[in-house]
Amino acid sequence: MEKQxxxxxxxxxxxxxxxxxxxRVVNGNPNxxxxxxxxxxxxxxxxxxxxxxxxxxxxxxxxxTVGVIIPDVTNIYFAALARGIDDIAMMxxxxxxxxxxxxxxxxxxxxxxxxxxxxxxxxxFMGNHIDDKLRAEFKRAKAPVxxxxxxxxxxxxxxxxxxxxxxxxxxxxxxxxxxHKKIALALGSLSQSINAEYRLTGYKRAxxxxxxxxxxxxxxxxxxxxxxxxxxxxxxxxxxxxxVFVGDDEMAAGLINASMESGINVPDDLEVxxxxxxxxxxxxxxxxTSITQPLYDIGAVxxxxxxxxxxxxxxxxxxxxxxxxxxRRGSTxxxx
Amino acid sequence: MEKQxxxxxxxxxxxxxxxxxxxRVVNGNPNxxxxxxxxxxxxxxxxxxxxxxxxxxxxxxxxxTVGVIIPDVTNIYFAALARGIDDIAMMxxxxxxxxxxxxxxxxxxxxxxxxxxxxxxxxxFMGNHIDDKLRAEFKRAKAPVxxxxxxxxxxxxxxxxxxxxxxxxxxxxxxxxxxHKKIALALGSLSQSINAEYRLTGYKRAxxxxxxxxxxxxxxxxxxxxxxxxxxxxxxxxxxxxxVFVGDDEMAAGLINASMESGINVPDDLEVxxxxxxxxxxxxxxxxTSITQPLYDIGAVxxxxxxxxxxxxxxxxxxxxxxxxxxRRGSTxxxx
DNA sequence: TTGAAAGCGCTAACAC
DNA sequence: GTGTTAGCGCTTTCAA
Numbered sequence: 001m002e003k004q005x006x007x008x009x010x011x012x013x014x015x016x017x018x019x020x021x022x023x024r025v026v027n028g029n030p031n032x033x034x035x036x037x038x039x040x041x042x043x044x045x046x047x048x049x050x051x052x053x054x055x056x057x058x059x060x061x062x063x064x065t066v067g068v069i070i071p072d073v074t075n076i077y078f079a080a081l082a083r084g085i086d087d088i089a090m091m092x093x094x095x096x097x098x099x100x101x102x103x104x105x106x107x108x109x110x111x112x113x114x115x116x117x118x119x120x121x122x123x124x125f126m127g128n129h130i131d132d133k134l135r136a137e138f139k140r141a142k143a144p145v146x147x148x149x150x151x152x153x154x155x156x157x158x159x160x161x162x163x164x165x166x167x168x169x170x171x172x173x174x175x176x177x178x179x180h181k182k183i184a185l186a187l188g189s190l191s192q193s194i195n196a197e198y199r200l201t202g203y204k205r206a207x208x209x210x211x212x213x214x215x216x217x218x219x220x221x222x223x224x225x226x227x228x229x230x231x232x233x234x235x236x237x238x239x240x241x242x243x244v245f246v247g248d249d250e251m252a253a254g255l256i257n258a259s260m261e262s263g264i265n266v267p268d269d270l271e272v273x274x275x276x277x278x279x280x281x282x283x284x285x286x287x288x289t290s291i292t293q294p295l296y297d298i299g300a301v302x303x304x305x306x307x308x309x310x311x312x313x314x315x316x317x318x319x320x321x322x323x324x325x326x327x328r329r330g331s332t333x334x335x336x
Numbered sequence: 337m338e339k340q341x342x343x344x345x346x347x348x349x350x351x352x353x354x355x356x357x358x359x360r361v362v363n364g365n366p367n368x369x370x371x372x373x374x375x376x377x378x379x380x381x382x383x384x385x386x387x388x389x390x391x392x393x394x395x396x397x398x399x400x401t402v403g404v405i406i407p408d409v410t411n412i413y414f415a416a417l418a419r420g421i422d423d424i425a426m427m428x429x430x431x432x433x434x435x436x437x438x439x440x441x442x443x444x445x446x447x448x449x450x451x452x453x454x455x456x457x458x459x460x461f462m463g464n465h466i467d468d469k470l471r472a473e474f475k476r477a478k479a480p481v482x483x484x485x486x487x488x489x490x491x492x493x494x495x496x497x498x499x500x501x502x503x504x505x506x507x508x509x510x511x512x513x514x515x516h517k518k519i520a521l522a523l524g525s526l527s528q529s530i531n532a533e534y535r536l537t538g539y540k541r542a543x544x545x546x547x548x549x550x551x552x553x554x555x556x557x558x559x560x561x562x563x564x565x566x567x568x569x570x571x572x573x574x575x576x577x578x579x580v581f582v583g584d585d586e587m588a589a590g591l592i593n594a595s596m597e598s599g600i601n602v603p604d605d606l607e608v609x610x611x612x613x614x615x616x617x618x619x620x621x622x623x624x625t626s627i628t629q630p631l632y633d634i635g636a637v638x639x640x641x642x643x644x645x646x647x648x649x650x651x652x653x654x655x656x657x658x659x660x661x662x663x664r665r666g667s668t669x670x671x672x
Numbered sequence: 673t674t675g676a677a678a679g680c681g682c683t684a685a686c687a688c
Numbered sequence: 689g690t691g692t693t694a695g696c697g698c699t700t701t702c703a704a
Contacts, residue, residue, distance in 0.1 A: 005478070005697090007696095007697055007698085008697065008698060008699095009697075009698095017674075017675085018674065018675045018676075019675085019676095019697090019698080019699090020674070020675060020676080020677095020699085020700080021673085021674060021675075023698070023699060023700085024673095024674090026698095027699085031673060031674085032673070032674085033673060033674085036673080036674080050449070050452065050453050051453060051697085051698075052394075052453065052455060052696085052697050052698070053450075053453045053454045053455060053698095054390055054393045054394050054399060054454065054455045054696090054697080054698090055394050055680090055696065055697030055698040055699090056697075056698050056699075057390045057680090057698090058388075058390050058391050058394050058680045058681070058682085058696085058697080058698070058699090059679080059680055059697075059698040059699040059700080060680085060698075060699055060700085061680070061699095063390060065433065065454070068434075072419065073409060073415045073418050073419050073422070074412075074415050074416055074418075074419045076410070076412065079409045079410050079415050080410055082409050082410075082434075083408065083409050083410045083436065086409070086434070086435065086436050087436070090435070090436075095433050095435065095450065095451075095454060096433065096434055096435070097401065097431050097432065097433055097434075098404075098418075098422070098432055098433075098434035099422065099426070099431065099432070100419065100422050100423070100426075113386070114389075114431065115431075116386065117386050117387060117388070117389045118389045118390065118401070118431060119388060119389060119390045142341070226615055226618060226619065250615065250619075253619045257618075257619065257621070260621075279562055279586065280619060282562060282593075283562065283586075283589045283593065283616060283619050283620055284619055284620075284621070285593070285596075285620070285621045341681090343680095343681055343682085344681065344682060344683095345681075345682095353690075353691085354690065354691040354692075355681090355682080355683090355691085355692095356683085356684085356690070356691060356692080356693095357689085357690060357691075359682070359683060359684090360689090360690085362682095363683085367689060367690085368689070368690085369689055369690085372689075372690080387681085387682080388680085388681050388682070389682095390680090390681080390682090391680070391681030391682040391683090391696090392681075392682055392683070393682090393696090394680085394681080394682070394683090394696045394697065394698085395681075395682040395683040395684080395695080395696055396682075396683055396684085396696085397683095397696070
C-alpha cells in the first residue's frame, strides 16, 4: 500500500531551483519570474507533486481546517446549518472537522479539546446550552469560536441567531388573538437556555401583554424527537390546552400525528405551531405552521464571521440576529 | 489572541527528562518507570501541555483523521450513515473531515484530492455513482477508501450495502402478488448505478418472474427531493400505474401528499413503497411502506472496515452486504 | 528574483 | 528505562 511520496525537495531538484522557489510558486507568491514559475509548474505536473498540508500546517501554524461541533448530524435543523457552514468554509478553502456532541457538556469539552489539539484555526459551535465550563473552554482556546443557531446568554461568544424570544412572542400573541387562553409550550429541557431564557421569555411576554396568568403546568419538557412528541400528546390533551407551541419540528410532527389518531383534530381542537420550518413541516398532514429561519444562512454567516476572526479582523457586530418569519400552514386556523 | 504554546520540549526541561520520555508518557508507552511517569504527568498538568496533533502527524505519518465524502449532510439518509461513521471513528480516536460533494463527479475528485493533501489516513465515500475517473482516483490515493451505502458495480472498492436488487425485487414481487400489473419506478437519475444496475435490475427480475413485460415508460428519473416527488405525481397518475416503488423517502412523501391532494387515494388508488425507512416514512399520512436498512450500521461497519485497512489488516470480506427488511405501513394495502 | 538555513513540535530508531 | 539525534515536508526570514 505504501506509495512513495514526492516532496517539495524533489521538485526543487528536478527543476533546478530551491525549495523556497517551489514553495513560492505553489503558494502563488508573485515574486517569481514567469519563466521560473513555468518551469517549476511543469515539474510539479510531471512528478504529480501534491503539497503536504500537514507539513504546511506545522510550518505556517495554520491548518486551514475549522472544527464544527454539532449535537447530531442526524438532526435536520443542525444539518441545515452545517451545510451553510461547509459551503462557505469551502469557498474560503477551509475544511471542516465535524464532531457530534449529543449536546452533552462533557463530550462538548472533550471534542473541543481534541479539535484544538488538531490545531484547527477556528471552531463553529452548535448546541442547545452553554454553561460556564464550556464558556471557560472557549476563552481558553487559542482559536476563535463562533456560535451558530446557539445562544450564549452571557453574550461573550460571537454568535448568529434569530430573535427566538420575539418569534415565540409573536406566535403566542397570534394564538391569543384567535381566542386561545390555554396555550401549551412543548420544549426540550428547561436547563437549556434557548428554552428557559428565550422561548419561555417570549411566551411569558405574550401572556403578560394579554393579561393571561402564566401557568407553569402548561410548560412541558420533552425530547426533540418524533416519539417524544407522540408521548407528549396525551399529556397535552389532558391539560385542556387548545393550542401549543413546539420547539422542534419532529416533535411537532409526532404530536400532530398522535393527536389526529386519538381523535383530536388539528387545528380544530388543537392548533400547533413549530419552530424550525424544516421539510418536516411540509410533509405532515396538516402541514405545520412554523417560525421560519434562514437555516443555511445562519451557518453561512457564522462561518463568514469565523473567517474574519481567523484573520484577526474586527467583527462589525459580535451578535448577528437574522430575520425570522412565520409561515401559516394547516396546523393553525386561518387568520382572523 | 496569540497565546504562547507549551511544547514537549518545555515539559521535558521542567521535568528534567528528555523529550523522548515525555513522548512516551503522552503516548502511553509502558517503558517508563512509574515514578518518572508521575513526575512528567505532574509537569504536563502544571504547564497545561497539549500535544500538537499536526506535529505528531508529520512525524508519525498518521493524522488520525479520516475523510468523509457525502453528497449532502442535509440528506437524511446519508446523514444517518454519517452518524454511524463518526461514532465508530471517535471510538477508534479518529476525527472526521466531512465534505459535501453534491454527488458531482468533478467536485468528488477535487474533494478527494484535498483530503489526501490533508493526509487523511483513510476515506469513507458516499455517493450515488462511481465512474472510472473516480475509481482511478481511489486507486491512486495512498490511503484506503471504503464505500458506505454506495455501490461500485466493478466491485473494486470495499463497500457496505444492502442487496438493493433483491430488496426491490421482493417489493415488486409483493406488489404483483397483490394484483398490480402496472408498477411505476420513481428513481433518481439512471446514470447512477444504484438505479440503473440494481434497483432497475430487481424490478425487471420481479416482472420477468411474473411474466409481465417490461415497459420503460413506467420508469421515471426524477430528483431525490420532496418537490421532485410532488412534480412527478401527475405524470405517474397519467401513466395508469396502480403502484409505485420510489427510490427516496422525501420523494415518496411528495408523491403521496400530491396524490392525496389531487384525489388519488394512497393506498386504494395507488400503492407506494419507498427505500430508506427514514423518519419521513412514519410522519406522512398514510405512513409509507418501506425497505428497511440498518442505516447507522452501514456507516459504522464501513468505518470499522476502514480502521482495519488503515492498520494494514486483511478484510474478512471486501463487500459487506447487511440484511434489509420490509416494513408495511399505510401506503400499501394489507397483506393478502 | 532567488537561495540558504533555521525551525514548526513531534516520533522513532538507536544507543546507552 | 532513558536520552540523543535525525528527520517528517514545509514556510519563512534573511542575504545575496
